[in-house]
Amino acid sequence: MRKIYYVYIIKCSDNSYYVGVTNNLQKRINEHNDGINPMSHTFSRRPIKLVFNEEFLDVNDAIIFEKKLKGWSRAKKEALINNRFEDLPLLSKNRKDSSTGSE
Incomplete structure (x- = not known):
């Protein structure tokens, strides 16, 4: 079974956007909303909302797309x-x- 990787954009409570990549989208969104990392961009900007995601079968393609989006x-x-x-x-x-x- 092949893994699926997700590039995602979340909108934070301050209306900023955060772009990330994960292989478990729901778990990662929950982690952002639960504030498990006090050093993350989203910690003080909760709640967050998933506004975009795209699936990839190759982790390298996902990482390339994530980096591209971060520059947009x-x-x-x-x-x-x-x-x-x-x-x-x-x-x-x-x-x-x-x-x-x-x-």
Whole structure:
């Protein structure tokens, strides 16, 4: 039996987003909500809510996607969460353009 890995986005009580990867999604969400790690981003931002997840069969693919999401802007994460896939290329382009100072 193959393991399934999940890349997930949770929305915290302060409206920030947290991106993570796990092989047991429900257990990990419960851990975030239970506050088992006082040093984690989510500890003081509970309760949290799962707003996105995607399954992977290869842990390396999951880790690559997690790192990619962590680099995304808030607007781009929200487009993904809200299934506005058509907005993703534009949001990527705008981010590049704003970093170079071009319009």
